[in-house]
Amino acid sequence: MNGNTQQAHSSLAVQGPRIYVACLAAYNNGCLHGQWISADQDAEAIRSEISAMLKTSPIDEAEEWAIHDYEGFEGAEIAEYASIESVAKLAVFVNKRGALGSKLLQHFCGNLKEAENAFDNYAGSYSSLADYARDLIEETTEIPERLANYIDFDAIARDMELGGEVFTIELGFEETHVFWSH
Structure with a gap:
């Protein structure tokens, strides 16, 4: 890669979560003034x-602002007038938990505390919930070899989910993250 190509490629590198904050006084006067902020x-x-x-706004004594854009939050949503505290907490969570954290936020309807607490009951990543059920049963129960082929792990997994014992987050093909509900 030559220097120019490498430089152009690095400018396209993914950055951490950031917000675009706009000056509302400028915006309301037909002028775009704002900044991307980590x-x-x-x-x-x-x-x-x-x-x-x-302070650098083209409108004197500007003091109102709004979040007009955001990126790097792995699909988590930021409201235009979200509190800065909630944005900062969400950014830390997304940096730590990535796409799985974002999907958990969606699962818990944006409740960051519940999404954080879900990791206390994280069972791991499996190719399917049935594979988790198989691992769990094989770790906790001695299954006679002659009966092993008769166990329906898909049905057990389905019962676990329908019974509210676990919930899953799927991030991709054969990437099922399992969480205990309690």
């Missing part, structure tokens, strides 16, 4: 960057 820092640092952006 969200994976503490709330006070984000507020400081917002304040600096507002």
Whole structure:
């Protein structure tokens, strides 16, 4: 790779979670003024960057802002007027948990606390819930060899899920993450 190609390629590199904060005074006067701000820092640092952006606004004494865009949150949604504290906490969570964390947030309807707590009951990643059921039963029960072929692990997995004992998050082909519900 030559220097120019490498430089162009590195500018396309994926960055951490960030938000685009716009000055509303400028926006309401037909002028776009804002800045991309890294969200994976503490709330006070984000507020400081917002304040600096507002000070450079083409509109004197601008003080209102809104989040007009965001990226790097693995599909988690950010509201236009989300609190900076919630954005910073979400960025830390997404950095730590990635796409699985984002899917958990969707599962818990955006409740970050519940998504964080779900990892206390994380059983692991399996090719399917039936494979998890097989592993669990083989680890906890001595199955006579002559009966092993008669056990329906798909049915056991289905019962576990329908009975509310577990829930799953699928991230891709044969990538099923299993969580105990209690």
